[in-house]
Amino acid sequence: MADFIEILAQQTEVLALIAVVVGVSVGSFLNVVIMRLPKMMQATWQRDCVELLRETAPAHPGGAPDESLVSKDSSLSLSAPPSTCPHCGHRIRAYENIPILSYLLLGGRCSNCKALIGLRYPLVEGLTALLTLAVALQFGMSWQLPAALLLTWALIALALIDYDHQLLPDSITLPLLWLGLLLSLFDIFTDSHAALIGAIAGYLSLWTVFQLFRLLTGKEGMGYGDFKLLAMFGAWLGWQLLPQIVLMATVAGASYGVLLLITGQQQRAQPLPFGPFLAIAGWISLLWGDAINAAYLQVSGLS
Ligand SMILES: [Zn+2]
Known part of the structure; x- marks a missing residue:
């Protein structure tokens, strides 16, 4: 063996x-x-x-x-x-x-x-x-390989279930959230400190946007599954990668939405699931997140 x-x-x-x-x-x-x-x-x-x-x-x-x-x-x-x-x-x-x-x-x-x-x-x-x-x-x-594979497979299921049904099952997101925190104890992708802050910040950031959006427009732009999904990424990858995940998901989601509007395939009132875009963005960060952050810091002259 x-x-x-x-x-x-x-x-x-x-x-x-x-x-x-x-x-x-x-x-x-x-x-x-x-x-x-x-x-x-x-x-x-x-x-x-x-x-x-x-x-x-x-x-x-x-x-x-x-x-x-x-x-x-x-x-x-x-x-x-x-x-x-x-x-x-x-x-x-x-x-x-x-x-x-x-x-x-x-x-x-x-x-x-x-x-x-x-x-x-x-x-x-x-x-x-x-x-x-x-x-x-x-x-x-490496030890990262089995963990990353499990996360990748779960993300495929989550993205397609959300695309089909506007639903991110708790039975997938919550166990993975706990698993992410557990992995951080062994520094597989990030340390426990960053993972804990990441889980909380991931949930609260989208929750806050959701509440503000509802206050301003009276509509619900996201679901609670989206908060849990971002909390999961925070637990797995640390809070440091959350900004790029949200940014990539938002840009991709908005572009896709505009594309659907232009081609007339989507009515403005129809909600667009955010989960698939979060899942894709989170997966990209899983593989290349640190490189993306480093490149960003270099370009912006912060390091
Ligand atoms: Zn048949």
């Missing part, structure tokens, strides 16, 4: 190959998380609502609400039931579930009913492989 790690440390090609194989496989799992986690959360909320109504309103005019209000997704989990074609219910067999390859071999269609399979699936697998490769090459064989 030690020899194997030794080889990996020296042979970039071997590390890169493993990164791509691991990346597409994790991407395949992320597709499941992105599709199912929001449905699972919704089913839980529905069940909680039914229970609450039963307890608080026994004399409900239409009778107490029953379980039929809970969606059929309530038995859904990340591991069961097995994947099926959403059009015909055809059970996806193991050889039809190989990342990217199966999509290409099947010509992007269900083997049973020939319905088109979303291009999203192979794209997420390819993206995950690409980002996994970038992280592996950036950090090499």
